[in-house]
Amino acid sequence: MEIKVIYYKTSEMKTKRKTIIEIKGRSKSMKIVTDHVAYAKRDQVMPLHPENLFFIEQIDERKMKNASVLDIGIGCGVLSIAAGRFFDAKHVTGLEINSRAITFVGYNILQNGLEDCIEIKEGNLEEIFKPVTGKTFDYIIANPPFEPTPHGFNYYMHSAAGVYGTDILEKILKEISDYMAPNGYAQIACYGVGNHKGPIILQKLLADSCGNKKLVVNQLPVAYPLFMQRFAALGVTAEELRDINKKANNEGITHIWLCMLHYQHGKQQLIITPSQTIYQKWDIPLDSAVPMGCKSR
Numbered sequence: 001m002e003i004k005v006i007y008y009k010t011s012e013m014k015t016k017r018k019t020i021i022e023i024k025g026r027s028k029s030m031k032i033v034t035d036h037v038a039y040a041k042r043d044q045v046m047p048l049h050p051e052n053l054f055f056i057e058q059i060d061e062r063k064m065k066n067a068s069v070l071d072i073g074i075g076c077g078v079l080s081i082a083a084g085r086f087f088d089a090k091h092v093t094g095l096e097i098n099s100r101a102i103t104f105v106g107y108n109i110l111q112n113g114l115e116d117c118i119e120i121k122e123g124n125l126e127e128i129f130k131p132v133t134g135k136t137f138d139y140i141i142a143n144p145p146f147e148p149t150p151h152g153f154n155y156y157m158h159s160a161a162g163v164y165g166t167d168i169l170e171k172i173l174k175e176i177s178d179y180m181a182p183n184g185y186a187q188i189a190c191y192g193v194g195n196h197k198g199p200i201i202l203q204k205l206l207a208d209s210c211g212n213k214k215l216v217v218n219q220l221p222v223a224y225p226l227f228m229q230r231f232a233a234l235g236v237t238a239e240e241l242r243d244i245n246k247k248a249n250n251e252g253i254t255h256i257w258l259c260m261l262h263y264q265h266g267k268q269q270l271i272i273t274p275s276q277t278i279y280q281k282w283d284i285p286l287d288s289a290v291p292m293g294c295k296s297r
């Protein structure tokens, strides 16, 4: 499905700035409110990024129609609302740990008329699936925190995911098949650390985990040190950054790739394929010229 951003509006009050984005898919559209990058607190409701468009474009229309859906980390609700509005999902359960995001998603659900379709449950930081114990779903969607984050750094709840950005993904993969219906499907956005050739570290992690998997890779990596540079604006010292980059380099990590993981039950295997669309500037919000947390112009 072709997805188009057709409208942006940012309200003017400085740190209270919010962004409204309208996205069109099929002949329908949806409006989503998020925080603006200028709201640089830990509970920021993640502004929309190119990964959201990548995610919606990658949804399997046939599998999503009439599906019972679990959205892990619903945030502003963009993926759940797309599932209900563009793809006619039957019912979505969204999990969220950030109470600010819960307020925003409630508003977004109402403004898109999906209050009978989407339900929100309080998430569990440690045991991700605990709020839906004993349930199974036709389609699990997740755009979980996946930014490589310096050890011990108090980063955004929506993005902190350990040094290589895989901490939450690993937790999800351990349990996901227990929560998928027999013909269930899952789709997870992730960053893949690796080198200039591909997300080799992520590939290794996936190859070693169970399930039948396809990894779709956006063909435009960002250099790891360039990505980590954002933490300088957030208080990580130049020396700390040098150490982080040196350690990564020693482990063969030089680049980060935006990826979409498709997961089904079945024989353990991994297929890797390039994305058809190439997403530019994918580490920067759609309504910003700079990464989250950096001073917006």
Ligand SMILES: C[S@@+](CC[C@H](N)C(=O)[O-])C[C@H]1O[C@@H](n2cnc3c(N)ncnc32)[C@H](O)[C@@H]1O
Pocket: 046, 047, 048, 052, 072, 073, 074, 075, 076, 077, 078, 079, 095, 096, 097, 098, 101, 123, 124, 125, 126, 127, 128, 143, 144, 145, 146, 157, 158, 159
């Ligand atoms: C990268 S953001 C994605 C938000 C939204 N789905 C989107 O695509 O824009 C990840 C979201 O997961 C939430 N989150 C992190 N850990 C969680 C957990 N254990 N359970 C539920 N939500 C969680 C964060 O608060 C954040 O809203």
